[in-house]
Amino acid sequence: MIERGPLVRHDPIVRTLTIAGTTDLSPGFRRITLTGTELEGFTSLGPADHVKILLRDGERRDYTPRTFRPPANDTLAELDIDFFLHGDGPAAAWAQGVREGDEARIAGPRGSHLLPTGANRIVLGADESSLPAFGRWIEMVPEDVEILGFVELDNPSDAAYLDPEHVHRARVVWLDKADGALERAIRALGPLDDATFVWVAGEATTLIPIRRYLRRELGLPRNQVKIDGYWKTGEANRDHHAPIDPDDPED
Numbered sequence: 146m147i148e149r150g151p152l153v154r155h156d157p158i159v160r161t162l163t164i165a166g167t168t169d170l171s172p173g174f175r176r177i178t179l180t181g182t183e184l185e186g187f188t189s190l191g192p193a194d195h196v197k198i199l200l201r202d203g204e205r206r207d208y209t210p211r212t213f214r215p216p217a218n219d220t221l222a223e224l225d226i227d228f229f230l231h232g233d234g235p236a237a238a239w240a241q242g243v244r245e246g247d248e249a250r251i252a253g254p255r256g257s258h259l260l261p262t263g264a265n266r267i268v269l270g271a272d273e274s275s276l277p278a279f280g281r282w283i284e285m286v287p288e289d290v291e292i293l294g295f296v297e298l299d300n301p302s303d304a305a306y307l308d309p310e311h312v313h314r315a316r317v318v319w320l321d322k323a324d325g326a327l328e329r330a331i332r333a334l335g336p337l338d339d340a341t342f343v344w345v346a347g348e349a350t351t352l353i354p355i356r357r358y359l360r361r362e363l364g365l366p367r368n369q370v371k372i373d374g375y376w377k378t379g380e381a382n383r384d385h386h387a388p389i390d391p392d393d394p395e396d
């Protein structure tokens with residue numbers, strides 16, 4: 146039987162860091178590498194963890210701590226955060242404009258949900274916003290667990306974001322972002338047995354029918370499904386703790 150991983154809490158720490166470099170990974174993705182002595186003690190144990198990027202005007206936005214490299218010999222610790230440059234928000238604009246040597250402040254993660262246990266197959270669904278977390282899932286899931294990944298993109302060239310080994314490991318299926326494409330792909334899997342865990346994150350409204358299908362039509366219990374609205378069309382700074390489907394909040 147599948148059990149959701151426990152929540153491990155971390156001290157809420159705000160860190161002032163320096164941008165060690167930026168790397169353009171694909172037309173839409175920019176990696177920002179942060180460094181500094183204040184990264185000491187940084188911990189991120191769950192694939193879908195997030196930190197808050199603290200922006201100048203008091204705004205804060207959620208981002209996945211993609212890769213943390215602890216300090217080694219005489220090099221400082223480094224943290225990569227991968228930004229999708231969607232072009233219309235303070236965080237995306239910040240990522241587009243920063244340069245090596247600039248300051249960055251992050252808070253968190255406040256907690257880590259560890260991997261679920263008891264699954265022999267994990268189905269992952271993502272768009273650009275959740276592709277960094279998708280990459281973390283692929284890296285963290287044990288080798289004997291099958292992974293099936295579905296990714297919706299606006300621009301197919303952003304498939305270059307993901308390492309070829311990750312694409313192979315998760316047998317990634319790339320989908321054109323079109324109405325219902327991700328839902329159709331998940332439905333095409335047919336009934337899901339009780340050893341399959343499903344994680345899907347992306348635009349909140351498009352996730353409503355996917356969640357309804359999994360939870361209500363297939364009747365999968367809460368411990369087998371995690372659907373997370375990472376952003377919402379037309380809404381700045383969406384709170385991802387808010388239910389994606391207010392008519393049917395998570396039970």
Ligand SMILES: Cc1cc2nc3c(=O)[nH]c(=O)nc-3n(C[C@H](O)[C@H](O)[C@H](O)COP(=O)(O)OP(=O)(O)OC[C@H]3O[C@@H](n4cnc5c(N)ncnc54)[C@H](O)[C@@H]3O)c2cc1C
Nearest residue numbers: 195208209229231234235236237377378379380381382385
């Ligand atoms: C747990 C978690 C982890 C996340 N990890 C990442 C990550 O690693 N990398 C990443 O790029 N994003 C990630 N996101 C999504 C990111 O927080 C949102 O996209 C956020 O809204 C971006 O802030 P902004 O200031 O650029 O835009 P906002 O000011 O929040 O929004 C401005 C406008 O842009 C639109 N918009 C916001 N995001 C997108 C998008 N992705 N595509 C198209 N339009 C958009 C909004 O609908 C709004 O109309 C994560 C979100 C959560 C909840």
